[in-house]
Amino acid sequence: MATSTESTSDSWYTDLSSIPAYASARFLSDKIVQVASSSQDHTRNAKRTTSKTFFVKSNRSDGTFTVIASPAQDVSPEVIASAISPSGKLTAILRETNSGDKRRFVEIWEGERLEAAINVTKAHGVFYKDDQLSTLAFSPSETSLVYTAEANAPENQGDDPFSKFRFLPDYGEGYVGRKRPTLFVARWVPNAETVDVLSGGHRRTVVQGICVPKTMCNSEISFGQAQFLADDRLLATSYEYTEDGKRLGIRACFNRPTAIWELKLALEVVALEQSDTLIAISATKISDPRRASCSPRPIPGSSAVLWLSHELGGPHASCFSLHKFDLQAREATTHIPVIDKIQDDFMDGFAGLYTETFLARPFVRLGGRVYLLTRTSQCSRLEVILVDLEQPETVIQLTPAESGEDLWSWSPLATDSRKWVLASRSAPTVPNELVLGRLEEHGGRPKVTWQVIEMPSLTPRVESALRELRATVVPIQDRYPVETVLIEPKRRRGQPLMTVIHGGPHGHVPTAFNPSLAAYALQGYTLNVPNYTGSTGFGDIYVQELIGKCGSLDVEDVKATVDHLVREGKGEHGPGKQFVTGGSHGGFLTAHLIGQYPDTFSAAVLRNPVICSQPASTDIPDWYFFEFGVRPSTESEQMTPALYAQLYPSSPIAHVRNVKAPVLLLLGVEDRRVVNVQGKTFFHALRGLGKKVELLMFEGEGHALDGVEAARVGWDVTIDWFDKAV
Template sequence: MSKNQVDENTAAAQRTDKIYKELSSLPIYTSAQFLSQDFLRVKTAVNDNDRKLKIHGSRTYVLHEEIITSSFTPETSEVVASVTSPSGERTAIFREVADSTAKDGKKRYVEIWSNDSLLAQAEVSKIHGAFYTDEILSLVSFSPSEDALVYCAEHNADDKDSSDSFAKYRFTPVLGEGYRNRKRSRIYHFRWNSQQQSQHVVVLNTASTAEIPLITQPIFAGDSTVYAVGYAYSPEHRLLGVKYCPNRLATIVVYNLPTKRDQFPEEGELMCTGGPKDLKPPANDGNSLSYRCPRIIYNAKGQPETLIWIANAVGGPHASCSTLHSMTLRGGEQKVVVDIVDDPKDDEFPGLYTTTLPVQPFLQVGQHRYLVANSIWRSRGVVVITSLRNGTVRKLTPDNDTDINYSWNVLATDGGDQVVCSRSAPMKPHELVLGRLDASGQVSWRVLAQPSLSDEVKKGLDGLISTIIPIDGRYPTETIIVRSKQAAVGRKACALPCITSLHGGPHGANTTAFNASLATFALDGYAVSLPNYTGSVGFGNKYVKKLLGAIGQLDVDDCMASVQQLVEMKIATTGPGKQFITGGSHGGFLTGHLIGQFPHFFSAAILRNPVIALGEISTSDIPDWYYEESGIAFKPETILTPEIFKTLYQMSPIAYVDNVQIPVLLLLGEIDERVSPTQAKGYYHALKARGQDVEMLCFSEDGHPLESVEAQLISFQSSRDLFSKWVKRN
């Protein structure tokens, strides 16, 4: 390579680095809370690529009819979470302070603030471990009287029976992916009396914690009742991984708290009488539902009236169509508000696909109450609105933006007629949008915040176009295409080198939400294709189940058909240096299959924490996945027989390793508990042994998603370098 070529390549890399860093450093809206009808607090996260860390902050908006003002406050590293009470008058701060004298190097405090005054404070370092703050296990709830709250934290390790001389050696199943070295979550009740200047923290516990070891997502229903989610052990004493898996043995439990203050212990443990009582005991019998996300509806008098929750089938595919349920708290009447949708028509509601509900999901206009939630509707993320009176479901978000194809995410409601969302598109970074519902149930939107972009990047993004293309003869498969407008229309229209990016799951989805790395590739002259193959959520439950037992064939053929159709449509081109492929987890599984089954089609491939050999499932927190997706029922007594191993091997990418002929880059999170790192390492050594061009980058502090700022940056740069090395642009 000549010096001029080296200089050109270096300049090109510097240019794409600059674009990626700008795009990946734009704020992401993570949550929001209405402090009143006129005041809104929105939390954000920003990647600092230079310091390789994520910066969190909050912006408070003052909402008026014509004018919107806001102010930004960065959060300190000591504050791990903060929540404002429903009245807006009190704020709970959860603080972790470095202290070398503490057992784990940190002291922890719960603080209650009223405006600028510290109303109550409790040091909880000896009561429990780290606070839980993620959306799966965590929820902070104020009591209606706002003199108590419940939250989740790690139960101390010294809670084992001191009379058991082998206690510290006894096996306890771990929590799985995303919770490495984390301890069991328990619910803690913090109450205070500002007049008496007293405060107490107790753990809510029950005698049945041996059967329900993980208690999460607490929420008050009145001052003396708390609902929560309890995860159960399976019969073989597994606590299967819960992250991204709404099909676990989980139920809603209820705690009845003492009604008098003197019935609470001073500190430590509160054994709630009669609880928890299962709303419906979970069982891995093929008929049970996994319950999560309890939410409470209060009546006009401020009394708890109805319990709302969502559910998925226990076992089977790890993600599927969810159902929405309700129960009257006085009479105990239960009903299904939104049921499974099996096989919708193209323009019909395809079912509810969501992992969680907003903390405040309710809207009310007049006497009509609604629930809003995120969902996947084909290849877009949408906000759906459900009438709690008759169960009708429709999109809250508009359909008239097909030239942009926004995906939406609901952040919060004010309990009245206002809802705040974020939205983005392949060429539109995240915006903050406020909606207001009218008496007819229609919503009007206005933009509260847009990203600040350099002129160069803004012009580049304005020059991109996205379309959603159905794949002929392979319903419901479709793919999202992002490319330059210049290549799409006009005299300079042309086919481009193509990067196909495959989602994991397999019951996940590619949506039209903004992605910094993929947008950068589109700006660099590639057509980017994001297929949704059979098994992707958002198309009806029938197509989720259709993939079970057909992985490695049906999904592979769908993806290959999408690539070939783009070539036929002259969107992409084929030949040396024209086709590239990337995917993580099950997307890595598909990538391994495609480069093995079609060895001459692609020019380079990138696999992130891929599933390579289905039969090698040791250390995975979801061993059931490997069986169920392969069409083999996973039962408590299931073991890996030679016959089962043969079936799994034949469905795996490793069966095609001898065919691989192109450069491969593996990106590996070394603390991945979902897909064992041995999968990628075994593939690396197998390719090396066959003389193939393979490299592997390892991230010692990353798990399955490779979501650290450093891992995201290095993953983009190494992918860019590999594709640039082999691409031919004419």
């Protein structure tokens, strides 16, 4: 079909997905910050990470500042993770070599000098680098490091010759084969002349896996997300089994049986004994056992710690509460509660905490007070906020929606703990910008002055094309809180309307730059990207409202966005005018829409969709019950005939005979979240009914289909499929 400018079918996506997005940052001093960016390299079919160093110079006369940036440098793919010590003098690197047999090393650097190097290839398996289990933190003395890695499988023991064959579940989607996440402590003698050698019966470096005896925790659990309280004490998050021995998938699922623990360890820093195991002296659960808790952080200069808390066993994602625990008084308080509804007279219209983790160093000290810096969803935007840690229920929004800037979505990257905050921001038609903020106190209240220090380097063609697009957030009349992010050309009308539906269902589409969406718009489509009831960022009551109504309320919400935009002249009904696509629960809704409203959509593309009530083989079997109003338990997770009859009408397969639109299915071979038998079931059902349907399978891809080639091919074939139906 015609596009906004001359272009091959895949060039817009290729161009836009190649623009670097800021991934992380850290302050090396109050005037030097290091920033990592990621992008897709379509030539090498790989994800690329680069690093830049920025040098900040204040201009005292007008309050602005000048920033000088180094050239971008590729980050070695061997570097799995890195961290800076509290003093800023040391850098820890977890390294895994890619040539020949993989080897793993823990390295400690002081400037350009290698302080310690520990070959941990035989000590354990792969390093963890995810947001939910991974750890990388220095001890206060900066002579120890804690991190998470996969423990080695046990050898056959004399008393159990079959031990290595016994079933042990992994952590599901994104964690295939990850069965034994274990905290490891690496220790070294500072300023030793030699490292990683035996000397006098002792080692100058040692790595030990932390073992918490079952007698201390009454069950077999794993630990991650550790932080040092002292050289011999840790905070950590536990991950536990269900009563029937399952490890439920944890990726994007925050309602799991998790808790915050205080672990006390043996302290042997000077004389490092050769030992593979470090036995915890004590282990104490300090969070509420009735809630799922995660992301512990010690508050600097205080005896208190913070963590996030979520409803246990409820929706997989909803509004978090923030808890504060005094380690001396042994008292816990709720610092920020779950917010049911946005109220102008309560916390300045704050929608609640919707963030699953914090920055490695999330605290800012300003005017003698300590604040927590984090991100949250505020309706369809992402905002940076400060939480006052002395005044409960006090939140300062650092990025409020102001006139002309109501579409920006922000993400904090780092802080120097005093006056500087680094963040990225973007809008649906504006790629990521790097923004530096200076914090000051005015009238006892923090205030920030933001200044853009880097903008994306765009080709004239891309820059000109993006300027021709317009984005708005459109509230849907009589269906609060439903709203949609609309992306459309400024000067053209009559373009086909493509509805793109997020998954979850308790996910969220922010007003942030998304290369796929912008590329669809540049390819000649108007984009309707709804946040339906159940989406996060609008108050917890609207998350809970969807429970028991999946397949009806969410379907009606999405259809209402289509009809509203047609009434507003942003789209049309008729052949070749309406298209729909979505993945996971978005695929579930896409299948429902073409079955319940068969005359509305001209074609559909579904990515790893939920099609029918088949909880077997998924890493989140509870989803299939709880979201449809059935409280999961060991007994109810058995699919009885009566339960199947109850759930079947809510499944898209119930409407398969009504489908008229041509259907394209994109499935990941390695998907653990929605096993591809779901999509195959839909494919064969449609094929058997004589419908037009095609299926593409992606080897080596999981639920997200986010590999460089898979993402590009998925975008390409979607455009091809819809263009043929225009």
